Structure formats: structure tokens, C-alpha cells
Amino acid sequence: MTALEAGSAVQRRVGGWYQRATSRWCYVFLLPALVLTAMFTFYPMVMSWVYSTMDWAGFSNDMTFVGLGNYRELLGDHMFWSALGRSMIFVLVGTPLRVGLALVVAVILNRQVMRLSVAFRTLFFLPVMASASIIGVVMTFVLSPNNGPINTALAGTGLAGSPVEFLSDPKLAIWTALLVHTWKNFGITMIYWLAALQTVPAEYYEAARIDGAGWAGLVRHVTMPILLPFALIIIVLTAKENLQAFAIIQAMTQGGPYFSTQVMEIFIYRTAFAADEAGGVPRLGYASAAGCFFGTVTLLLALVQLWVARRVAETRRELGRARGDAT
Amino acid sequence: MTGDASSTAAPPRPAEGARPGGGRRVQQGRFSRRDRRWAVIMSAILVPIVIVWVYPFIWTVSSSLKSSSEIFGSLSPFSPVLRIGNYAQAWRDAQMGRYFFNTVFVTGFSILIAVLTAALMGYVLGRYRFAGKKVVIAVLALAVFLPEGYTIIPVYDLIDRLHLTNSLWGVTLAEAGGVNIVAVLLFAGYFAQLPAELEEAARIDGAGFLRTFTSVYLPLARPVTATAVIMQFLHSWNDFLLPLVLTLTRPELRTLSVGIYALRGQYLSDWGVMTAGATIALAPIVVVFLLLQRHFVESIAGAVKG
Numbered sequence: 001m002t003a004l005e006a007g008s009a010v011q012r013r014v015g016g017w018y019q020r021a022t023s024r025w026c027y028v029f030l031l032p033a034l035v036l037t038a039m040f041t042f043y044p045m046v047m048s049w050v051y052s053t054m055d056w057a058g059f060s061n062d063m064t065f066v067g068l069g070n071y072r073e074l075l076g077d078h079m080f081w082s083a084l085g086r087s088m089i090f091v092l093v094g095t096p097l098r099v100g101l102a103l104v105v106a107v108i109l110n111r112q113v114m115r116l117s118v119a120f121r122t123l124f125f126l127p128v129m130a131s132a133s134i135i136g137v138v139m140t141f142v143l144s145p146n147n148g149p150i151n152t153a154l155a156g157t158g159l160a161g162s163p164v165e166f167l168s169d170p171k172l173a174i175w176t177a178l179l180v181h182t183w184k185n186f187g188i189t190m191i192y193w194l195a196a197l198q199t200v201p202a203e204y205y206e207a208a209r210i211d212g213a214g215w216a217g218l219v220r221h222v223t224m225p226i227l228l229p230f231a232l233i234i235i236v237l238t239a240k241e242n243l244q245a246f247a248i249i250q251a252m253t254q255g256g257p258y259f260s261t262q263v264m265e266i267f268i269y270r271t272a273f274a275a276d277e278a279g280g281v282p283r284l285g286y287a288s289a290a291g292c293f294f295g296t297v298t299l300l301l302a303l304v305q306l307w308v309a310r311r312v313a314e315t316r317r318e319l320g321r322a323r324g325d326a327t
Numbered sequence: 328m329t330g331d332a333s334s335t336a337a338p339p340r341p342a343e344g345a346r347p348g349g350g351r352r353v354q355q356g357r358f359s360r361r362d363r364r365w366a367v368i369m370s371a372i373l374v375p376i377v378i379v380w381v382y383p384f385i386w387t388v389s390s391s392l393k394s395s396s397e398i399f400g401s402l403s404p405f406s407p408v409l410r411i412g413n414y415a416q417a418w419r420d421a422q423m424g425r426y427f428f429n430t431v432f433v434t435g436f437s438i439l440i441a442v443l444t445a446a447l448m449g450y451v452l453g454r455y456r457f458a459g460k461k462v463v464i465a466v467l468a469l470a471v472f473l474p475e476g477y478t479i480i481p482v483y484d485l486i487d488r489l490h491l492t493n494s495l496w497g498v499t500l501a502e503a504g505g506v507n508i509v510a511v512l513l514f515a516g517y518f519a520q521l522p523a524e525l526e527e528a529a530r531i532d533g534a535g536f537l538r539t540f541t542s543v544y545l546p547l548a549r550p551v552t553a554t555a556v557i558m559q560f561l562h563s564w565n566d567f568l569l570p571l572v573l574t575l576t577r578p579e580l581r582t583l584s585v586g587i588y589a590l591r592g593q594y595l596s597d598w599g600v601m602t603a604g605a606t607i608a609l610a611p612i613v614v615v616f617l618l619l620q621r622h623f624v625e626s627i628a629g630a631v632k633g
Contacts, residue, residue: 023458025536026451030463033448033506036440039485040504041470044478051480108373113358113366116373122620123377126384129616131565133584134608135383137591141390141598142383147399149386156402183380247567251588265477272480273572284480291477299473306472 048295051288057281070289079259080290083267086174087294090181090242090263098182098189099231099238106193107219121194125187132184136251139180143167167253170260177252177261181245189238196230197223229312236305243298264294384609391603398598413603421594423604425579426586430608433499433570433582434563440503441559442510442552449514449551450540454526471508483572493577498570502563510555517551518544557619564612583608 052070054063074080105124109117127135142148145163154160166176204222213221246265249255255262255270262270272287358366389404391413397406418424452463482501483492491497521544529539545552567584574580581589587604594601 022455022536026455026457029447029451029540032440033444033511034463034466036444036504037466037470037506040482040501041473041506043485044481045473047481047484048478051484108369111362111366113362114369115366116370120373120377122617123381125620126381126613126616129561129565129612130384130609131567131584131612133567133588134605137587137601138383138387138605140591141601142386149382149402152402247584250567251591268477269479269568269572273575288480291480295477298477303472 048288048292051285052292054285054288055283056285057283063285066285070286071293073286074289074293079262080267082259083262083264084294086262087243087264089174090178090245091239094178094182094242095235095239098186098242099235101182102186102189103193106190106197107223109190110194110197121190124190127184128187130184132247133251135180135184136248139248140167140252143176168257170258173253173257173261177245177249180252181242181248184248185238185241188241189234192230192234192237196227196234199230200226229308229315232308233305233312236301236308240298240301240305243294243301264290268294384613387602387605387609390598391606393599395596395598398602410599413599414607417600417603417607421590421600421604422579422581422586423583423607426581426583427607429495429580430564430582430584432495433502434560436496436499437503437563438556438559440499441507442555444503445507445510445555446514446545446548446552447540448506449511449516450518450544452511453515453518454544467508467511470506479568479572482569486573492573493575493580495580498573498580498582501569501573502566503559507555507558507562510551510558513551513554514548517548521547553619557615560615561612 051063053065053067055066055069056063105120108114109120111117114120143150143166145151145165145168150166151160151163154164165172167173200223204226205218208218208222244265245263246269249261249263249266250269253261255266268287268290271290272282272284385404389406390398392409392411393401393406393413394410418427451457452460482504486492486497486501489497489500491500525543525547526539529543534542565584566582567588570582571585571588574582574585578589583604587601587608590601590604594604
């Protein structure tokens with residue numbers, strides 16, 4: 001925030017009424033952003049908790065206060081727990097998969113000798129730009145057992161005898177969804193890694209090379225120790241993103257077949273907005289309770305991130321000092 | 328926001344050349360033969376991987392130019408006849424044209440609202456001292472760490488109370504809402520480092536606070552504005568959940584993301600039309616990305632280095 005303080009120098013040179021007029025203008029300039037933040041960040045946060053204690057069957061209907069009733073019901077709701085379990089699969093399997101693969105690619109692309117680096121980076125990043133729901137819809141065609149290109153390729157190479165039901169086999173669908181989500185967002189994690197790799201000072205490599213370290217030695221003794229704090233941030237960011245796969249899954253399977261791809265976000269959406277499609281009544285209070293539970297998980301991740309970021313800043317300061325002493 | 332660890336590197340800055348995409352390519356002589364052989368092998372491995380990686384995009388674009396029967400069972404991206412008719416059909420019959428304009432409307436106005444509010448806030452945070460500044464900064468910091476995405480029910484309810492459900496303005500406001508704090512900080516940092524003399528000169532020329540901002544400072548902040556516009560463009564153009572729930576009962580207000588999702592069932596057998604629709608939705612973002620990719624990738628990289 002030091003940059004924010006610097007501007008104040010202007011004011012020390014100007015006097016009385018001008019300063020009063022200026023500070024009035026300051027509040028006018030702040031107002032729109034503060035109103036939007038209040039409306040779309042703080043109000044929804046507070047109201048989520050309020051609604052979660054209500055029995056509420058639709059936006060026009062009245063609510064009745066049920067206290068912790070919704071939470072108590074969630075504890076016994078088999079659908080809720082299996083949705084949470086699927087979200088955990090996304091975090092616990094999806095995160096190491098994406099973070100690991102992205103690191104391998106980033107280390108390769110970061111080497112100066114790779115002349116096509118920019119082209120590779122751009123192409124790996126391409127799916128990140130596309131709308132998740134459109135990716136989801138396109139994937140239903142790409143993965144279709146009826147002559148979809150992937151099944152055509154599998155049949156052509158003789159890898160699969162009969163068409164693979166990627167999205168209609170309840171056992172397979174969740175893993176397909178996880179892979180598509182990983183493919184779509186891989187590029188972001190790769191860019192994070194590349195950014196982290198670039199903070200490794202080149203003279204460290206040169207020094208290690210003079211000491212006779214090979215490529216593996218450089219990775220182990222130079223890259224890894226410096227990357228560790230970044231790794232923690234990247235893991236948290238990726239894990240948080242893996243909790244947000246709504247658009248892709250909704251567009252591919254709507255949570256089906258037989259709820260086999262229903263992750264937390266789909267559970268909340270279904271309970272609140274799509275209940276009548278399934279012949280039920282929308283339960284907004286109940287969905288809010290699930291949302292608050294889920295939000296708390298995300299918030300805990302964000303707090304870990306905050307803590308880690310502070311540690312990284314400390315490490316970097318120490319690193320800077322160490323380097324300052326050396327030169 | 329920028330990585331000071333790399334920018335404080337030794338004067339000859341050997342680190343610069345090590346950046347992928349750092350632009351400057353050093354002479355081949357710098358690398359040993361072993362290094363070069365390694366790079367060739369790695370490239371040979373990566374090329375097929377990358378082709379498979381982007382194959383869904385290639386398939387989508389090429390299928391949009393084929394008839395459904397030509398798509399089935401063929402992996403070749405080349406089609407005997409280019410069927411532009413799929414696009415005409417997607418644009419008119421499948422209403423992609425209408426969805427396209429809805430998306431342009433929502434994206435355009437949400438960029439306007441989001442970038443303007445961020446610039447205003449960033450300007451005063453970056454240049455002025457006023458009572459309550461610390462409180463504003465604390466509120467912003469808190470907003471960064473509050474989780475988003477699960478608050479869809481209260482957001483829907485709020486838009487409903489404002490009588491904006493089933494209107495494009497409701498979607499626009501919700502997309503712009505939840506101010507982009509990264510953009511505010513970018514603006515604040517940028518405005519803070521501009522010289523104070525500009526303001527004094529403007530004041531001597533008789534410009535007030537507002538005029539100093541609109542005709543002196545804001546025009547200078549073009550690079551930051553570009554970054555903020557790209558960030559909001561991606562967010563609004565691609566978003567799915569908000570436009571989905573805010574237009575549930577008014578199909579004609581759908582954005583492209585929602586429209587293609589909703590059409591999937593109806594056009595399940597007409598792959599040509601669906602892929603043409605997907606191409607219409609993807610093309611603007613891919614074009615913008617390819618034009619600005621370095622700029623954009625760096626602003627993302629900044630987030631983790633920060």
C-alpha cells in the first residue's frame with residue numbers, strides 16, 4: 001500500500017478550501033464502487049446466512065424461521081454428502097494432477113533453448129479463454145459415443161472395441177468431467193508456474209552450473225527451494241478453482257446421469273432454481289445453508305492463501321537480503 | 328503487483344532472456360549441442376500433444392462448415408464443401424444473432440460500469456488523503472477474501488427486488504457488481520506514480536477536481552484501462568450462472584453462454600448448427616486473446632508474483 005500513501009504529497013502543498021472541496025470529491029469518486037461492493041459482495045454474504053435459517057419455497061413466498069433446522073437436515077442428507085464428496089474428488093485428485101502436469105510443462109517451456117515456447121504457451125492457454133458452458137456443450141459432441149471424434153479415433157486405432165460412454169456411464173462421468181475441467185483450466189496453472197519460475201534469478205543457475213550441477217541438479221538445488229512458497233499459493237488457487245466447476249458440468253451432464261456428476265455447486269443450483277424440473281419445490285433456505293457450508297470451506301482456503309502469501313513475502317525479503325549481502 | 332525479485336536482477340539482466348516470450352532470442356551459439364538436441368526432442372514430443380490439446384477447437388470450427396453427415400465419423404478438419412449455411416441457420420433460426428447482441432450489450436455496459444468505478448476509486452486512493460481512507464482500504468481487503476460464487480441466491484433476490492430480473496440491465500449490473508479489486512489496485516498504483524506537477528498545472532489553468540481527472544489523469548492511464556477492460560471482458564462474455572438464473576423465464580434475453588447451453592437439447596442431432604453457434608460465441612474471445620495475449624498473460628502472471 002506504499003504507493004497509495006505517496007499521492008498524499010500533493011495535498012501538503014495545497015490549502016484550505018481547495019482541500020475541503022477535494023475531499024468532498026474524493027467521497028463522490030468512491031461512492032459508486034462502494035455501493036456496488038456493498039450490494040454485490042457484503043449484502044449477499046450476510047443474507048446467505050440469514051436465508052440459511054429460513055424455510056423458503058420461492059422468491060415470491062413468505063419465509064419462516066427454522067433456526068438451524070436446515071443445517072441439521074443437511075447433516076442427514078445423503079445427496080448433500082455425496083455432492084460434497086465429489087467436490088472433494090475435484091480438489092484432492094484434480095489439484096495434484098493439474099499442479100503437477102502444469103509444473104512439468106512450465107519447466108520445459110521456461111528453458112531459453114525452447115524456441116517454440118511462446119507458441120506452445122499460447123496454445124496450452126487457449127481453452128482458458130473460452131466460456132466454460134460452451135466448452136461443456138462442445139464436449140458433449142466431442143465425447144459423444146455416437147460418432148464423436150474421440151470415439152471415432154479410439155475405434156480407428158483399435159483402442160476401444162465398443163464406443164466409450166464418457167458422459168452417460170455413471171461410473172465414468174465424474175472422471176470425464178474432472179479431466180475436461182483440468183484440460184480447460186490447465187493453462188492458468190501453467191502461467192502461474194511460469195511466473196514463479198521467472199523469479200528464480202538466472203545468476204543462481206549460472207553459479208550452480210559452474211559448480212558442475214546437471215539439469216536435474218539445478219531443478220533440485222536451485223529451482224525447488226525457491227519455488228516452494230509459490231507452490232503453496234498455486235495449490236490453493238487451483239484447489240479453489242476446482243470447487244467451481246458449475247458451468248462445465250451443468251452444460252455437459254446437468255449433474256447426471258443419476259446424479260453421478262452432481263458436485264456442490266450443482267446441488268445448490270438444483271435445490272434453489274431447478275427443483276421444479278425434478279418435480280419438487282424450490283428450497284431456497286436449504287440451498288443457502290448448503291451454500292454457506294460450501295462458502296465456509298472456500299473461505300478457509302482463502303485464509304490459508306492469505307497466510308501463505310504473507311510467508312512468501314517474508315521468504316522473498318530474506319532472499320533479497322541474502323542476495324544483497326552476496327554482491 | 329510486478330515481480331520485484333526479477334526486476335532487481337544484476338545490471339546485465341541475463342534473466343530477461345530467460346523469460347519465455349521475453350521476445351529477444353539470443354544467438355544459437357549460446358546453447359550447447361546437448362541443450363539444442365534436448366529442445367528439439369521436447370518440441371517433437373510437445374507438438375502432437377498440443378495438436379490434441381486444441382483439437383476440440385479445430386474440430387468445432389471445421390464441423391461448423393460441414394453437414395451433419397460429413398461430421399459423423401470423420402476426423403479430418405477439411406471438408407469437401409464449405410457450408411456457410413450452418414452459420415446463417417445458427418444466426419437466425421437458433422437465435423445466435425440475438426444472443427450475440429445480448430452478450431455485446433451485457434459485456435459492453437458491464438465493462439463501462441466496472442472499469443469506470445474502479446478508475447474513480449483507484450484515482451482517489453492513489454492520489455489523495457482523506458478521512459476514512461484506511462477504512463475503505465480495509466473494506467476492499469475484506470472483500471478480496473470473501474468467497475464469491477455461492478451467493479447466487481441473495482444476488483438473484485436483490486436483482487428481483489430492484490425489479491431487474493428478466494432484463495438485460497439486471498444481468499449487466501450483476502456482472503459489473505462485486506467491484507474488481509485487482510483493477511482498483513492497478514489504477515491506484517498507476518495514478519500514484521504520476522507526477523503531482525500535472526495536477527498543479529491543471530489547477531493553475533483553472534481545472535477543477537473532476538476536469539483534472541477526466542482530461543489530465545484518466546487519458547494517461549490507458550495501459551491500466553486496457554488491462555481492466557480485458558479482465559472484465561473475459562468475465563462478462565464467458566459468465567454462465569448469473570445470466571442463466573437472471574433470465575430463466577425469458578429465453579430472448581439469453582447470452583451466448585446460456586443460449587448454446589439451452590439449445591443443446593433442441594439441436595442435438597444438428598451438429599453443424601451447434602458447432603457454428605459455438606464458433607460464433609468463441610471467435611471474439613479467441614481473436615481478442617490472440618491480439619493481446621502477451622499483455623493478458625502477463626497481467627495474470629502478476630497476480631501470483633504479487
